[in-house]
Amino acid sequence: MxxxxxxxxxxxxxxxxxxxxxxxxxxxxxxxxxxxxxxxxxxxxxxxxxxxxxxxxxxxxxxxxxxxxxxxxxxxxxxxxxxxxxxxxxxxxxxxxxxxxxxxxxxxxxxxxHPHVFADAQDIREDRSALSAQWEQNKETERKARAEHGALAGIPLALPALLRARKLAARAARVGFDWPDVSGVVAKVHEEMAEVEAEIASGDRTALQDEIGDLLFSVASLARRLDLDPEACLRQANAKFTRRFEAVEDVLAENGQTPTDCDVEKLDALWRQVKAKEKS
CATH class of the missing domain: 1.10.287.1080 (MazG-like)
Structure with a gap:
């Protein structure tokens, strides 16, 4: 149709x-x-x-x-x-x-x-890889015209950090700075998590902040390699957490309680109940 x-x-x-x-x-x-x-x-x-x-x-x-x-x-x-x-x-x-x-x-x-639409470029009109290459070539030309140099030029500092991390990693990947497959990115996430755990043990908060930043960057890179938007992933997680926590509050309210009336073990048990109910 x-x-x-x-x-x-x-x-x-x-x-x-x-x-x-x-x-x-x-x-x-x-x-x-x-x-x-x-x-x-x-x-x-x-x-x-x-x-x-x-x-x-x-x-x-x-x-x-x-x-x-x-x-x-x-x-x-x-x-x-x-x-x-x-x-x-x-x-x-x-x-x-x-x-x-x-x-x-x-x-x-x-x-x-969009020269494939507004100019005589029928040969690339149906070729998605050619369209993507043409788009990036045009953007690169525009960056050079603005005297912006380097693979990372022109990525706004004001972007949300996760979105900017994804764009930085994607731009670096275009010039070959990337893992050959997704397993390399997964290994990097595990490596950064181990470094976070080491800094937690050391008690060095400055180093801990640095390592958590590296962990978040590697997770954003993993999302990129899986063709996912890390901002969208986190928004989805935020919505899920909100939904489940409010469900826990509703259960407690039925008994005249609030989260502050309970210890963490009871809250965790209720959380698991809500989670299981969602998946059933």
Whole structure:
């Protein structure tokens, strides 16, 4: 069965509607930032003070998608878009760039990185390995144009640590710095765990922090080799822990108790019961 796509008429109407709403949003932001009649809070913001909100909103988008809460996804994407508009407006006021420049750059970049779609490159259109190589070649060209040198250049420091670890390991692997198979990564995880245990025994907290960091990095590398996202794995573990711990609290509440009323042995026993119930 062929995939169904919206008609050209529908797409044209959607683009026109999007343009209208985007223009409205830009006007709203301009009014909010007006030093005379705008919102005092919005006027006071700087690129640095607004930046953390973009990270927060991106995570809220991801969370809504994970929960398949599609109505919330639309809301959260709007919140994320607002951060782009907000930063662009602040930059425009200082004549650094504007929203049109932002959209133009990403549009140009997408065309540049997809020559198999926007240029005569039919021979690689169906070859995924060729597409991946072309994508990385284009990104490397862009990094060189920004005077970024080295295999690890351009990986943002502000990324969540596990995500950045995965990207660092993946970038190093492209130039041959990687284990030949996944067993080497598993062995590295065990090696780092042994070093953590040794530092626990030594009592050297500085060295212990360093070794735990190495352990986490090796686990992120293992996830990469298994084609898994370590951030997604940890989010899943967080959700599972939350679900099971709250189930333990519910069991205790039925008897008028809370976790603080119990010793660790009882809590562990309840935890095992909840875990077994989930798997049954």
């Amino acid at each position: 062929s995939k169904s796509f919206p008609s050209e008429t529908f797409m044209d109407a959607s683009v026109a509607s999007a343009g209208h709403e985007l223009e409205r949003l830009l006007q709203i932001m301009a009014r909010l930032r007006d030093p005379e009649t705008g919102c005092a809070w919005d006027v006071q913001q700087t690129p640095a003070t607004v930046a953390p909100y973009a990270i927060e909103e991106a995570y809220e988008v991801s969370d809504a998608i994970d929960r398949e809460a599609w109505g919330e996804v639309a809301d959260e994407l709007g919140d994320l878009l607002l951060q782009v508009v907000f930063q662009s407006r602040i930059a425009e006021e200082s004549e650094r760039f504007d929203f049109a420049g932002v959209t133009r750059r990403i549009a140009d970049k997408m065309v540049r990185r």
